[in-house]
Amino acid sequence: MRALVLLPAFNEAARIGRVLGGIRAAAPEATVLVVDDGSADDTAGVARAAGARVVRLPFNLGAGVAAQTGYKFAVREGFDCVVHLDSDGQHEPADIPALLAVIARREADVAIGSRFLGGADYRAGALRRTGMGVFGLLAWLLTGVRFSDVTSGFRAFGRDVIHFVATEWYPTDYADADVLITLRRAGFRLKEVPVRMYPRAGGRSMHAGLRPIYYVFKMLLSVALAPLRREAFERKGS
Amino acid sequence: MAELTPHQTMFALVTSLLAFVFVLELVRRRRLREEYSWLWLLTAGAMVLLVVWYRLLILITRIVGAVTPLNTLLLCAVLFLFAIAVHYSMIISRLASQVKNLAQELALLSARLEERQR
Numbered sequence: 001m002r003a004l005v006l007l008p009a010f011n012e013a014a015r016i017g018r019v020l021g022g023i024r025a026a027a028p029e030a031t032v033l034v035v036d037d038g039s040a041d042d043t044a045g046v047a048r049a050a051g052a053r054v055v056r057l058p059f060n061l062g063a064g065v066a067a068q069t070g071y072k073f074a075v076r077e078g079f080d081c082v083v084h085l086d087s088d089g090q091h092e093p094a095d096i097p098a099l100l101a102v103i104a105r106r107e108a109d110v111a112i113g114s115r116f117l118g119g120a121d122y123r124a125g126a127l128r129r130t131g132m133g134v135f136g137l138l139a140w141l142l143t144g145v146r147f148s149d150v151t152s153g154f155r156a157f158g159r160d161v162i163h164f165v166a167t168e169w170y171p172t173d174y175a176d177a178d179v180l181i182t183l184r185r186a187g188f189r190l191k192e193v194p195v196r197m198y199p200r201a202g203g204r205s206m207h208a209g210l211r212p213i214y215y216v217f218k219m220l221l222s223v224a225l226a227p228l229r230r231e232a233f234e235r236k237g238s
Numbered sequence: 239m240a241e242l243t244p245h246q247t248m249f250a251l252v253t254s255l256l257a258f259v260f261v262l263e264l265v266r267r268r269r270l271r272e273e274y275s276w277l278w279l280l281t282a283g284a285m286v287l288l289v290v291w292y293r294l295l296i297l298i299t300r301i302v303g304a305v306t307p308l309n310t311l312l313l314c315a316v317l318f319l320f321a322i323a324v325h326y327s328m329i330i331s332r333l334a335s336q337v338k339n340l341a342q343e344l345a346l347l348s349a350r351l352e353e354r355q356r
Contacts, residue, residue, distance in 0.1 A: 035345075055349040058341050069342045076346065172338065 001104050003030040004079040005096060007052075008066030009087035013041040019085075020050035022093030027083075027100070033073055034087065037066040043087075063153075064172035071157075071166045083156040085113075091154040092196040099156035102191055109161050109188040112147070112180065113154030113195030131212055135177045138219045143184040147192065150177040154195055161188055181222065242307055247289055250311060254285035277325055281318040288314065 005023050009016055016034065023032055034047035038060035047054050055069055067084055074082045081103045085091040095113060102111035136150045157165065164170075164186060171178040184190055242250070261278045264270035288295045288311060299310040 053349070053353070055345045057345045061338060061341060065338055065342070069345055072342055073346055073349075168335065 001080045001100075002078065003027065003081045003083065003100055004070070004074050004077075005030045005032045006035065006067065006070035006074070006082050006084045007033070007047075007087040008035045008037055008063050008070065008084075009039065009043045009047070010037040010060060010063070010066070011039045011041050011043060012087040013039070013043045013046045015089050016043060016087045017046050017050055019087055019089050019093060020047065020052055023096065024051065026093040027096045030083070030096070030100075031079070033070055035066040035070045035073075037061060037063065062172065064170070068165060068170050068172055071162050071170070074162050075166045079162065080159050081156060082162050085154050090197050090199070092198070095154070095193075095195040098193050098195065099154070102193055103156050103158045106158075107189075108191035109158045110180075110183055110190045111156040112149065112190060112192045113152050113197075114147070114149035114192040115152065115195060115197040116148040117192055117194035134216060135219065138216075139177050139181055142181045142219075142222065145184060145190065147180060147190075149192065150180060152195075152197075154197070155179075164188070178219070178222065181219075242289075242292070242295075246308060250289045251286065254282050254289065258282035258286065274329070277318070277322050281315075281322070284314060284318070285311065 005027060007016065007019065020032060020034075023030070032052040034043070034052045034054050036044040036047070036054060036056040038057050044054045044056050055073060057066060057069060070084070071082060081100060083096050083099050085093070085096070091113065099111040099113060102108055132149075132151055136147060139150045140146055161183060164183070165179070169182060169186070171182055180190065258279060261270065261275055261282060265272055265275045288298070292307075295307045295310055298314075299307050302310060302313065304310045304313060
């Protein structure tokens with residue numbers, strides 16, 4: 001199985017070196033791709049020096065678009081599996097093989113790293129917990145599945161899923177819980193896997209400022225439009 | 239029902255005609271693409287029609303329950319502006335998605351080129 005480890009990165013030159021080292025140690029046979037989302041610093045140079053392949057977007061387009069660029073890359077180069085993780089050190093590279101194994105054994109089409117399953121000991125602030133609770137509830141309403149960690153960006157996709165997310169169906173403007181909901185509605189099998197996550201070492205969180213409000217609005221819109229969209233999904237997803 | 243005064247008629251007619259000619263001129267000089275001009279021409283045309291064909295204006299005024307024909311004209315103008323704004327949002331959404339795809343394509347192609355030259 002050809003596996004691609006995908007890291008979208010925006011101004012992560014200071015942090016990405018360590019993450020890439022961790023990946024090299026945990027999954028030496030995997031190809032590593034860093035999608036530089038229009039960084040102003042030397043993210044691309046650091047990544048290249050660490051042995052990763054690099055794709056540079058000409059300007060900043062957001063984490064979702066950067067990730068999708070990686071999925072398009074994987075489709076073109078014929079990878080069977082893509083593991084997506086954050087480039088800021090929040091996700092533990094040592095857990096990559098566990099996600100890959102789910103795809104390799106065909107237990108599911110999507111493996112989601114959950115920081116709340118099993119022995120994980122992630123501690124979140126009150127605001128963050130509330131937010132994750134709301135998103136989890138929305139995801140549950142939309143899919144009928146209870147996810148323990150709906151905002152996890154640590155996940156692996158199998159071949160069919162990679163092809164699906166490389167199309168216009170991929171929700172590029174807010175790409176965590178929405179991706180899970182989209183994939184579930186498109187009929188893919190999802191499985192959660194316990195992983196370790198750490199608080200951010202620095203930089204800006206995706207869930208900052210007014211964005212959570214927009215996020216909830218978008219999810220509600222998604223709930224309302226879900227029945228109208230289902231047919232189109234089935235056509236595209238098959 | 240209050241009639242439009244000649245003053246109001248003249249003003250409405252002249253403004254809508256000017257708008258119509260202005261949009262046509264932009265299209266002629268290729269400053270505005272045909273595909274984006276039709277809604278503007280329709281707006282200006284409808285305004286001219288309503289001013290000239292007074293009984294149609296009265297009829298519409300009765301149907302929507304407006305107080306004066308001038309209100310109807312304003313209502314029409316607002317509705318058309320709304321339609322144009324939504325039309326633009328649709329165009330912008332499409333352009334944003336095209337720009338996104340182009341940027342991704344460019345990034346993937348130049349990465350392949352760079353790797354080949356290395």
